[in-house]
Amino acid sequence: MQSATPFKRLLQATITVGVSFATLTVIGTNPAQAVNLKTFNISGNFAPAVEDNSVGLPVSLANGSFNGTYTVDVERLPASSSFVDLTSWNVNLVNDNTVLRTLSNSLAGNTAYIQENILAFADAGLLAEQNNNLYSLELYFDSNFIGRGSTNNGIFLDNSDLGSVQSSGITAVTSAKSEVVPEPRTIVGTVVVAIISLWLKRKRKAEIAA
Numbered sequence: 001m002q003s004a005t006p007f008k009r010l011l012q013a014t015i016t017v018g019v020s021f022a023t024l025t026v027i028g029t030n031p032a033q034a035v036n037l038k039t040f041n042i043s044g045n046f047a048p049a050v051e052d053n054s055v056g057l058p059v060s061l062a063n064g065s066f067n068g069t070y071t072v073d074v075e076r077l078p079a080s081s082s083f084v085d086l087t088s089w090n091v092n093l094v095n096d097n098t099v100l101r102t103l104s105n106s107l108a109g110n111t112a113y114i115q116e117n118i119l120a121f122a123d124a125g126l127l128a129e130q131n132n133n134l135y136s137l138e139l140y141f142d143s144n145f146i147g148r149g150s151t152n153n154g155i156f157l158d159n160s161d162l163g164s165v166q167s168s169g170i171t172a173v174t175s176a177k178s179e180v181v182p183e184p185r186t187i188v189g190t191v192v193v194a195i196i197s198l199w200l201k202r203k204r205k206a207e208i209a210a
Contacts, residue, residue, distance in 0.1 A: 036075040037087060040147050042119075043067040044139070044176030046156065054169020057093075057100060057135075058158050061171045064095030066137065068103075069181065070121075072114060077146040079114050086112040091121055091137065093156070103137060117145045119178065134159050139176045150177045 048063045068091035076084045089112045091103040103110060103121040112121040122136035139154040154173030160166075 035073050037071055038074045038147060039069055039071045039181045040178050041067075041069055041181055042091060042139075042176070042178050044154070045174050047172040047174050050172075051170040054158075054171070056158065056165070056167025056169070057160070058156060058167070058169035058171040060100055061093055061095055061156060064093065064100070064171075066091055066093050068092055070112060070119075072147060074147055077114060078144040079116060081116070083113045083115045086114070089121060093137070101135075114145065114147075117141045117143050119145070137173075139173060139178075141178070148179055150175070152176075 044066055046061045046064045046066070050058045050062050068089065070089035070091070071087045072084060073087065086105070088105045089103065090105070092099045093101045093103070103112070105112065109123050110121070111123070114120075118138060118140055120136055120138045122138075123134050135156070135158045137154070137156050139151055141149045141151045152173075152175050154176055156171040156173065158170075159168045
């Protein structure tokens with residue numbers, strides 16, 4: 001009986017390692033935890049026109065877009081009347097390939113949360129009901145929002161009169177999408193399936209040619 005070819009040996013080793021790794025990640029080596037953090041991609045577009053009397057950043061964001069990521073404990077979703085704080089987030093507000101502002105947990109005073117169907121990235125002044133120097137990107141999804149979904153309803157609200165530089169008004173959001181970032185084990189599983197499919201195709205071709 002002939003020994004396996006180098007390609008088959010490599011294929012078998014890859015499949016064995018891949019399946020073992022995928023199985024271990026599914027089973028896990030740590031006890032079950034109450035916290036289930038997931039990271040989501042968030043992206044969307046702003047309307048071409050802004051609310052009357054808007055100045056500064058809202059005007060600059062007309063026909064612009066936003067993109068980034070956020071992480072949240074999905075075990076606490078859907079949120080009813082309480083606020084579920086995001087554990088981390090980084091969202092860029094963009095126009096003409098230029099980042100005009102970044103909403104991030106690395107910036108002091110910023111906050112972000114999910115409350116009912118609202119996903120919001122804001123400064124602390126908004127939640128404290130202070131009407132000066134606040135901004136907020138708010139996206140309104142369907143009810144029972146758990147991090148995945150799309151919407152054409154939302155706003156960027158700005159009221160940041162900082163000295164001589166005034167920025168205030170509202171820019172509407174025309175579309176937005178939130179989707180979970182694939183976990184490593186999902187990627188590994190996809191690779192394993194692709195390798196197995198390739199091996200089966202080669203095997204069928206060899207049987208037909210024989």
